[in-house]
Amino acid sequence: MPTLEEIAELSDVSRSTVSRVINDDPHVSPATRKKVMSVVRRLNYQPHAAARSLAAGHSRILGLIVPSGVTITFDDPMYSILVRGISATCMGHNYSVMLWLADPDYERRMINQILRNGLIDGVIVSSLSISEEILDALFDSGLSFILVGRHPSRDDVNYVDVENRRGAQEAVGHLLRQGRERVATITGPLTSAPGIDRHTGYIEALRSRGLSVDEHLIVEGDFSEASGYYGMRQLLAHEPDAVFVANDMMALGGLRALREADLRVPEDVAVVGYDDLPLAARATPPLTTVRQPIQRMGAVATQTLIDIIEHPTAGLHRIVLPTELMVRRSCGAMLQP
Amino acid sequence: MPTLEEIAELSDVSRSTVSRVINDDPHVSPATRKKVMSVVRRLNYQPHAAARSLAAGHSRILGLIVPSGVTITFDDPMYSILVRGISATCMGHNYSVMLWLADPDYERRMINQILRNGLIDGVIVSSLSISEEILDALFDSGLSFILVGRHPSRDDVNYVDVENRRGAQEAVGHLLRQGRERVATITGPLTSAPGIDRHTGYIEALRSRGLSVDEHLIVEGDFSEASGYYGMRQLLAHEPDAVFVANDMMALGGLRALREADLRVPEDVAVVGYDDLPLAARATPPLTTVRQPIQRMGAVATQTLIDIIEHPTAGLHRIVLPTELMVRRSCGAMLQP
DNA sequence: CTGAAAGCGCTTACAG
DNA sequence: CTGAAAGCGCTTACAG
Numbered sequence: 001m002p003t004l005e006e007i008a009e010l011s012d013v014s015r016s017t018v019s020r021v022i023n024d025d026p027h028v029s030p031a032t033r034k035k036v037m038s039v040v041r042r043l044n045y046q047p048h049a050a051a052r053s054l055a056a057g058h059s060r061i062l063g064l065i066v067p068s069g070v071t072i073t074f075d076d077p078m079y080s081i082l083v084r085g086i087s088a089t090c091m092g093h094n095y096s097v098m099l100w101l102a103d104p105d106y107e108r109r110m111i112n113q114i115l116r117n118g119l120i121d122g123v124i125v126s127s128l129s130i131s132e133e134i135l136d137a138l139f140d141s142g143l144s145f146i147l148v149g150r151h152p153s154r155d156d157v158n159y160v161d162v163e164n165r166r167g168a169q170e171a172v173g174h175l176l177r178q179g180r181e182r183v184a185t186i187t188g189p190l191t192s193a194p195g196i197d198r199h200t201g202y203i204e205a206l207r208s209r210g211l212s213v214d215e216h217l218i219v220e221g222d223f224s225e226a227s228g229y230y231g232m233r234q235l236l237a238h239e240p241d242a243v244f245v246a247n248d249m250m251a252l253g254g255l256r257a258l259r260e261a262d263l264r265v266p267e268d269v270a271v272v273g274y275d276d277l278p279l280a281a282r283a284t285p286p287l288t289t290v291r292q293p294i295q296r297m298g299a300v301a302t303q304t305l306i307d308i309i310e311h312p313t314a315g316l317h318r319i320v321l322p323t324e325l326m327v328r329r330s331c332g333a334m335l336q337p
Numbered sequence: 338m339p340t341l342e343e344i345a346e347l348s349d350v351s352r353s354t355v356s357r358v359i360n361d362d363p364h365v366s367p368a369t370r371k372k373v374m375s376v377v378r379r380l381n382y383q384p385h386a387a388a389r390s391l392a393a394g395h396s397r398i399l400g401l402i403v404p405s406g407v408t409i410t411f412d413d414p415m416y417s418i419l420v421r422g423i424s425a426t427c428m429g430h431n432y433s434v435m436l437w438l439a440d441p442d443y444e445r446r447m448i449n450q451i452l453r454n455g456l457i458d459g460v461i462v463s464s465l466s467i468s469e470e471i472l473d474a475l476f477d478s479g480l481s482f483i484l485v486g487r488h489p490s491r492d493d494v495n496y497v498d499v500e501n502r503r504g505a506q507e508a509v510g511h512l513l514r515q516g517r518e519r520v521a522t523i524t525g526p527l528t529s530a531p532g533i534d535r536h537t538g539y540i541e542a543l544r545s546r547g548l549s550v551d552e553h554l555i556v557e558g559d560f561s562e563a564s565g566y567y568g569m570r571q572l573l574a575h576e577p578d579a580v581f582v583a584n585d586m587m588a589l590g591g592l593r594a595l596r597e598a599d600l601r602v603p604e605d606v607a608v609v610g611y612d613d614l615p616l617a618a619r620a621t622p623p624l625t626t627v628r629q630p631i632q633r634m635g636a637v638a639t640q641t642l643i644d645i646i647e648h649p650t651a652g653l654h655r656i657v658l659p660t661e662l663m664v665r666r667s668c669g670a671m672l673q674p
Numbered sequence: 675c676t677g678a679a680a681g682c683g684c685t686t687a688c689a690g
Numbered sequence: 691c692t693g694a695a696a697g698c699g700c701t702t703a704c705a706g
Contacts, residue, residue, distance in 0.1 A: 001453060003683060014693045019685060029691060046453035050396065051683030054387040054698045061435075080417055087438040091447065096456075098398075099436045101424040110428065116338060116383035119433075142338075225619060252619075259621060282562060282589075284596060284621075340699055351677045356701060366675055388699030391682045455683090
């Protein structure tokens with residue numbers, strides 16, 4: 001691989017000048033630039049990344065940390081979609097992304113290594129279950145970072161989130177407006193922000209209509225298909241006529257349980273999910289669900305992080321993206337009266 | 338962040354010695370090692386990655402390239418699972434992974450930058466649709482690389498694959514043994530290795546039983562759920578009593594089409610998929626499918642690549658992992674006669 | 675077993 | 691607009 005030095009020699013200029021050319025420094029004469037560029041192209045020269053980041057003090061690499069709590073749910077396509085949003089935005093800004101799937105076995109070592117070895121300029125954390133330990137490490141690394149999904153208890157960090165509460169309210173409100181009277185819910189983990197917020201939205205939707213909350217109609221899941229399946233079976237004993245499920249994977253599990261119990265959806269039980277994964281529209285029946293712009297969350301998080309890195313400022317970035325209720329067959333809104 | 342130099346000063350030794358200690362060089366006295374380590378720990382020192390890789394000539398970073406052809410199918414959880422296998426193995430060997438999802442817009446730039454800037458020590462390519470261009474770039478970068486899934490036409494590269502042909506043969510053979518007489522197939526793209534190999538296995542299973550191949554019973558898909566759905570609808574006109582579908586996502590689409598057509602699975606039409614995604618066991622009815630050890634492919638590819646990097650040798654690594662037919666309800670083997 | 679020194683390939687004030 | 695020089699934080703022969 002050619003080096004800066006060789007390019008300089010072949011172009012008959014100094015290394016400084018070559019450096020300026022490849023970094024688009026305006027203080028270079030057009031003639032010189034042209035001369036240098038031609039040999040850069042001829043040799044297919046690429047600056048050495050390590051040398052560059054050592055000298056410049058930054059790497060144009062972003063770290064993506066997916067904590068181990070999330071890994072469990074990794075058959076959920078959400079993460080692929082999120083990664084796509086992040087990756088595309090990085091490419092657009094000439095950044096690269098390093099990926100760390102936290103394995104519980106390596107989590108501690110990983111955090112230290114990643115955060116303190118100077119490799120990355122900033123960190124995106126998929127924050128479904130971010131421990132205090134990680135958060136502390138993040139803070140004292142001095143790196144810029146941003147969470148995808150707010151932290152359940154700390155508000156002093158940058159994040160991109162969606163309107164989880166409002167989305168849930170809208171979904172439950174919609175079921176109530178269809179005349180459903182026993183609206184149950186399968187929540188996410190009530191230690192996670194989306195779990196908490198969607199649960200809160202459910203409660204608020206009931207309360208705002210003067211309805212009381214029946215604890216028997218609330219079951220806590222963990223966002224996995226299996227927990228939706230078992231959650232639904234548990235709910236069935238209390239005869240709900242509708243269920244708001246806090247994500248699509250669990251909703252799919254719920255549909256499976258209903259099918260096994262020979263209950264019709266939406267005639268006997270209406271179901272609404274959350275996420276609008278590609279799977280939702282193809283479920284039987286097609287799943288009414290609250291769409292969150294997952295790919296866009298990834299893109300916005302990345303964009304924001306890059307801004308923060310390149311234009312350091314005080315102040316927190318807390319961005320909340322809107323959701324949208326996608327009405328399909330499973331909620332009964334399309335039933336002929 | 339502390340530097341080697343500071344550690345050296347505080348430990349009262351030279352930088353060389355500190356370097357030896359943190360690199361586990363045996364030529365250090367136990368006393369010195371202990372002294373140095375205590376200050377390393379006290380300051381929570383981490384060697385600067387860029388400096389290290391500039392000086393040492395390697396980075397302990399592996400690149401994972403997912404070509405753009407694959408991105409389309411990215412709602413398929415296969416890639417998440419693959420990434421998990423890769424990531425875990427990297428952690429176990431103290432490597433990190435950089436991720437590039439090829440966006441068609443950036444593909445060309447990406448390849449050059451990644452491959453020639455010295456950042457990574459080797460490359461894993463998820464090779465569903467790897468272009469000649471990428472392959473050429475890979476070769477003349479001089480980097481070690483390995484494909485996950487063999488290349489459809491070139492055999493002069495390292496790869497990890499599964500027994501696609503044998504797996505397909507077994508699946509189709511199984512259907513024939515159940516007494517199915519019009520066994521159709523929805524193939525993957527016939528430009529991709531798994532598409533070709535599973536199609537070949539289908540043909541061979543028929544031929545080896547002296548059966549003729551009916552072109553009307555063969556439809557080409559693209560591994561997406563949608564293509565399985567439309568493929569099945571197309572097949573229905575020719576009244577198959579069984580369908581071997583080349584992956585689970587398409588099989589799910591096929592089941593959806595059968596449900597819409599009010600055909601019973603497996604009574605009217607038996608269905609067998611390929612992959613054994615978590616979804617397969619939870620389909621209605623549970624899907625008989627050929628399991629491929631996806632996570633293990635990722636792990637083996639990573640392991641092999643690291644071996645190649647650390648112990649360069651001539652010779653190609655071509656590893657083929659076994660598959661296993663998972664018999665569930667959809668193939669009819671569990672029907673009462 | 676330990677240290678002094680050169681070098682990895684860049685960037686970036688500083689002069690001119 | 692251009693160049694000489696210092697420096698980024700490590701590793702690695704080479705001596706001793």
